[in-house]
Amino acid sequence: MKPNKTRRPRRFRLSRGWQTVRNLLLCLLLILLSWGLAGYPLFFPRLEFRRLERENLLPRSEIVLEIKKGTYTYRAPGSLIYNKRWSESSSQFVGLGDGYAVNCWLHPDSLNQSKDAWIHCWPFDEQEGEFKLVPLISPFTDWRNGDAWASHSLFPCNGIVVPALPEGTAWAELAILAEDGTEYREIGSLEGEGVWLFAFRSDTSGGIGGRPYTLTARDRDGAVLAVQEGIVPLSQ
Amino acid sequence: MELHENAKQWLETATKGIRFGPDRREVEAELREHIEDKTADMARIFRLEGEEAETEALKRMGDPAEIGRELARLHKPWLGYLWNASLTLLGIMILVCAFCFFYIWLYQESNGPSAPGPARMDAYAAMAPVRLEPEQVELGGYTFRIMAGYTDHEQITFVVLRVSSPRFWEPVDLAGLLERLEVVLDDGTRVSIPRAFLASTGSDGISPLHTWGADVVWGSSRQPNPEADEVDIKGRWWARGLFYQDINVVLRWIPIAPGERITLEIDYPMGKVRLSAVLEEAEI
Numbered sequence: 001m002k003p004n005k006t007r008r009p010r011r012f013r014l015s016r017g018w019q020t021v022r023n024l025l026l027c028l029l030l031i032l033l034s035w036g037l038a039g040y041p042l043f044f045p046r047l048e049f050r051r052l053e054r055e056n057l058l059p060r061s062e063i064v065l066e067i068k069k070g071t072y073t074y075r076a077p078g079s080l081i082y083n084k085r086w087s088e089s090s091s092q093f094v095g096l097g098d099g100y101a102v103n104c105w106l107h108p109d110s111l112n113q114s115k116d117a118w119i120h121c122w123p124f125d126e127q128e129g130e131f132k133l134v135p136l137i138s139p140f141t142d143w144r145n146g147d148a149w150a151s152h153s154l155f156p157c158n159g160i161v162v163p164a165l166p167e168g169t170a171w172a173e174l175a176i177l178a179e180d181g182t183e184y185r186e187i188g189s190l191e192g193e194g195v196w197l198f199a200f201r202s203d204t205s206g207g208i209g210g211r212p213y214t215l216t217a218r219d220r221d222g223a224v225l226a227v228q229e230g231i232v233p234l235s236q
Numbered sequence: 237m238e239l240h241e242n243a244k245q246w247l248e249t250a251t252k253g254i255r256f257g258p259d260r261r262e263v264e265a266e267l268r269e270h271i272e273d274k275t276a277d278m279a280r281i282f283r284l285e286g287e288e289a290e291t292e293a294l295k296r297m298g299d300p301a302e303i304g305r306e307l308a309r310l311h312k313p314w315l316g317y318l319w320n321a322s323l324t325l326l327g328i329m330i331l332v333c334a335f336c337f338f339y340i341w342l343y344q345e346s347n348g349p350s351a352p353g354p355a356r357m358d359a360y361a362a363m364a365p366v367r368l369e370p371e372q373v374e375l376g377g378y379t380f381r382i383m384a385g386y387t388d389h390e391q392i393t394f395v396v397l398r399v400s401s402p403r404f405w406e407p408v409d410l411a412g413l414l415e416r417l418e419v420v421l422d423d424g425t426r427v428s429i430p431r432a433f434l435a436s437t438g439s440d441g442i443s444p445l446h447t448w449g450a451d452v453v454w455g456s457s458r459q460p461n462p463e464a465d466e467v468d469i470k471g472r473w474w475a476r477g478l479f480y481q482d483i484n485v486v487l488r489w490i491p492i493a494p495g496e497r498i499t500l501e502i503d504y505p506m507g508k509v510r511l512s513a514v515l516e517e518a519e520i
Contacts, residue, residue, distance in 0.1 A: 016319050023322035030329035037336040040405035051405075056412035057376035057504035100505065119412065121505060 045091035049104045052119040053095070061095030061102050064163050064195050094134055094161050094195070099124050101134040101163060122233060129228045131215060134161040160198045160232070162188070162215065170220040174198040176213045176232060209234045240287045242294065243271055249300035253308025256316030263307060271297065373509045377401055378408050380509045382500065383482065387515040389494065393487045395513055397500060400480035407481050413502060419487060420499040427487060 014022065035041070042048050046066070053060060093104040104119040124132045136159035165172055172188040188196035209232055217226040239247070247264055254260040274293035278284050284292055297303075372381040378401045385395040399408045419427040485500065492498065495514060502509040 016315060020315070020319045020322045023319075023326045027322065027325045027329050030326075030333050034329070034332050034336050036405075037333070037340060052409065054376065055406050055409040057378070057408075057506040059506060097505070119409070 045093070045106050048106050048117065049091075049093045049095070049119075052104055052106075052117060053102065056119055056121075058102060058119075058121065059097055061097040063093055063095050064193075065092070065094040065161055065191050065197070067092035092136055092159075094136070094163065096163055097121075101132065101161075103134055103136055103161075105136070127230060127233050129230045131162055131165060131226065131228050133213070133215075133230070133233055134163060135159070135209075135233065136161060160200065161191075162196045162198070164194045165196055165217045166225045167194070168219045169194075169196075169217040169225055171218045171222075172196050172198075173216045174213060175216075176200070176211055178211060239268065239271065240290055242287075243290050246294050246297070246300045247271070250304045250307065253304045254311045255308075255313040256311060259311045259313075259316055263311070267297075373511060375504065375509055376506050377403060377406075380502070380511060382511050382513045385498070385513050385515045387492045389492050393490060393492045393498070393515065395485050395498060395500065395515075397483045397485055397511070398480050399483070402479060404478045410481070410483065413483065416502050416504060417485070418501045418503070419485065420501055421490075421492070422496045425490075427490070 042051060046063070049063070050060070091106045093102075093106075095102045095104070101122045101124070102119060103122065104117065106117045122132070122134050127133065160174060162172070162174075169190075173185055174188060175183055175185045177183050184200055186198045186200050188198045191197045211232050213230055213232050215226070215228045215230070216224065219225055247267055250267060251260050251264045254263055271290070271293055274296060275290045278289040278292045278296075282289070282292065372379050374380075378399050381398045381400070383396045383398045385393075387393040399413070401408065417428065421427075492515065497512050497514050499510060499512045
């Protein structure tokens with residue numbers, strides 16, 4: 001009689017297909033876990049902006065200005081110090097809603113700190129005049145204290161956006177009278193359709209929140225299209 | 237049992253069409269066992285010996301080229317590659333998660349814990365029930381609800397506001413909520429959170445807005461103690477689950493009369509959240 005060849009008894013074992021399914025499900029769980037540990041970051045700054053809108057129960061706005069990560073849109077004349085890290089890791093958005101502008105600053109920092117992002121709503125009915133000012137949030141501009149002026153010497157400038165100037169504007173200037181009596185003038189740069197950005201130096205200890213300003217818009221021939229005086233809005 | 241050269245040749249021909257290595261080795265081992273069994277049978281039945289028995293066994297096994305084609309058709313390589321890839325991905329994800337946990341542990345070690353002690357949570361559990369109206373408000377996919385409250389009618393009053401949402405990856409923005417929050421009392425007194433508090437940094441170096449919850453402490457014209465308008469964030473505590481955040485809204489030195497209603501108002505651009513509670517007598 002043939003000797004009974006002993007084979008090792010096989011315990012219950014999944015087939016390779018089911019093992020693959022199991023591995024992929026485990027991967028999915030771990031991906032979700034690591035996504036949560038990292039604070040649920042999204043792939044694109046624009047998606048983060050939209051998420052911040054939803055988290056602040058803001059209706060979806062129309063994005064009129066996007067300062068992309070890695071681009072250095074703020075350019076203050078005479079600025080010698082350039083904070084590379086800030087410019088490489090931050091994104092800014094300005095969105096227009098019904099009667100308000102929304103400004104968002106995203107600074108995806110380290111793991112579990114993805115909430116290092118700020119969004120602020122600027123209602124237009126609190127500003128006089130036809131043209132509205134939207135001070136930009138920056139890491140060194142503490143808008144929460146009601147001031148739109150940077151106090152950090154490492155950061156070269158602050159941004160103020162005017163979402164709409166008259167059609168045909170080729171040159172725009174914003175002059176702000178600071179608390180110490182100094183008048184700061186900056187020429188704006190056209191960033192989008194009718195969207196102008198004014199980058200101010202931050203080498204003053206005084207603030208500009210609530211300070212008077214004069215906004216001048218001229219056409220290509222130098223003719224004045226609009227002049228508006230008002231007060232730089234404070235955050236609410 | 238060591239196979240002879242022609243058996244090895246047979247095996248190679250039969251399995252060379254299987255492109256996925258682990259499959260090929262497994263099938264080869266299986267076929268080898270069959271050859272060994274059959275060789276033993278040939279030796280036992282026909283009293284053949286050694287290579288002769290093996291040759292007879294191979295003849296009965298069939299044409300190796302034909303078997304090879306059939307095996308190659310059955311064993312598709314992509315399933316094997318996918319299996320390999322899933323194992324690699326699983327390994328990578330385990331490493332990534334381990335790194336995340338290590339990083340967070342390191343961060344907490346260097347920054348100190350931002351969570352409250354268990355004593356505060358016990359106090360939370362011991363809070364008196366409150367009368368609520370309405371029970372909850374839904375806005376923008378979030379549900380707002382007052383969960384608990386406490387008052388000693390003199391020094392301290394607080395209510396716990398819970399904001400929940402099934403979108404766990406989009407918890408309500410605490411900074412935005414605190415900015416818009418106002419506490420309204422029966423006599424029309426409105427108390428909001430000072431900007432200085434929102435911008436402040438706690439003694440542990442962490443901004444209250446960067447933690448998972450915050451005490452909101454402020455006074456008003458009703459406060460009898462002139463020194464009481466200091467912002468105290470030491471008593472901060474938090475509670476956060478996957479689908480909710482609890483925010484402890486604390487009023488200090490604002491006397492609340494028995495039966496007085498406290499209303500939380502959050503004025504969002506999308507709409508206004510309004511929640512009321514009447515705090516009962518309670519002791520912690």
